[in-house]
Amino acid sequence: KAERPMPRMLYNCKVCFDRTIFPAACEVSMTVTVNTVSAEGFRHTVQIDDHELFADVPKAAGGEGTAPEPHDYFDAALGACKALTLKMYAKKKDIPLTGVGVEVKRDNSQEQKGKYALHVTLTLKGVLTDAQREELLRVADRCP
Numbered sequence: 347k348a349e350r351p352m353p354r355m356l357y358n359c360k361v362c363f364d365r366t367i368f369p370a371a372c373e374v375s376m377t378v379t380v381n382t383v384s385a386e387g388f389r390h391t392v393q394i395d396d397h398e399l400f401a402d403v404p405k406a407a408g409g410e411g412t413a414p415e416p417h418d419y420f421d422a423a424l425g426a427c428k429a430l431t432l433k434m435y436a437k438k439k440d441i442p443l444t445g446v447g448v449e450v451k452r453d454n455s456q457e458q459k460g461k462y463a464l465h466v467t468l469t470l471k472g473v474l475t476d477a478q479r480e481e482l483l484r485v486a487d488r489c490p
Contacts, residue, residue, distance in 0.1 A: 425450045427489040445471035
């Protein structure tokens with residue numbers, strides 16, 4: 347039986363978090379609001395509940411370069427998802443993970459052809475067995 351593809355605009359939080367381990371993570375409600383700062387430029391405020399961020403485009407693209415561009419936030423979200431998911435999982439499973447380093451490198455050279463590649467390098471910190479490292483890497487791969 348063929349599975350129907352999920353609509354592109356919906357996000358299933360189970361992709362990143364396992365409900366059996368992190369039930370509250372999938373039930374968090376939040377709102378993101380984006381507003382233009384001035385009519386002349388590209389700078390925008392990004393309000394995520396009580397947190398205010400800014401977005402802009404680089405000077406080379408006609409912006410002021412005063413804040414990260416949307417792709418930067420996308421890439422950072424992947425890195426943060428992996429790091430936070432691993433810390434939460436390790437805590438729940440009593441795995442002695444003391445820290446996580448995530449490096450995300452973007453390759454958007456083929457973006458005009460529909461390809462946007464992110465290369466992720468994880469550094470797992472702590473006295474971990476090979477089995478624990480493999481388990482944590484499998485969990486990190488759940489992040490979209």
